[in-house]
Amino acid sequence: MEKSLFVGGVVSLTTIDYPGHLSTVIFLQGCPWRCTYCHNRHLQSILPTESLPWEDILNLLAIRKGFVEAVVFSGGEPLMQERLVDAIGDVRSMGFKVGLHTAGPFPNVLAKVLHCVDWVGFDVKYTFENYSQITNIQDSGAAAKESLKLLVESGIAFEARITVHESMNIPSIVEILKELSSLGVKTVALQKCRDKCENVVEHAIFSDKLLLEDMSKYFDNFYIRG
Ligand code: SF4
DSSP: OOOOOOOOEEEEESSSSSSSEEEEEEEEOOSSOOTOOOGGGSSSSOOOOOOOOHHHHHHHHHHBTTTEEEEEEEEGGGOOOHHHHHHHHHHHHHHOOOEEEEOSHHHHHHHHHHOSSEEEEEEESSSGGGGGHHHHHTHHHHHHHHHHHHHHTTTTTTEEEEEEEOOOHHHHHHHHHHHHHHHOOEEEEEEEOTTOOOSEEOGGGGGGGHHHHHHHHTOOOOOOOO
């Protein structure tokens, strides 16, 4: 394939980025949104100061074959890269399962990619109507909602993840969860936010066990992380 896949980093072995699988995570450059709590600002530009050669990554994966089970494309926003489908084809032809982390800013691209991924981690930012309060981009909620609908309809295994930022009040979080349930989402993870020093930023919702138990009833799987 052409060498126009801009890779900002690789984590060669993780147990948390594709549930139940040992995986390698490839972080692709580029993101159209500017979330308040973004920890990957160096990935927001699609043009990196330095990009890891794709051939080197394929060589790394070849060495790990038989040990690593899956390759996860993360970001940034991986759907922003035109060469993503080719890259997925490369790792799939090596026998790896494919995971995708996305926030769904490009539903048209997601629709073209879904047939070749095995699992998706879908980041949910806020109530769809008020997405821009987190992403700082107008109409981001409409795009995310459309993507999530496509994902539900596809039948592909996925998890919706909400990073609970301190600016989100409890009624808003409850509203997000109800929106997800009404769209047919079955698996949700509420993730604790971290500050720039990677310390957990506590939020009152994580102390409200009764509310969390109540919310968990909306889903088949409901996880708390952080
Ligand atoms: S979608 Fe992800 S990578 Fe993009 S700005 Fe938000 S947190 Fe950062």
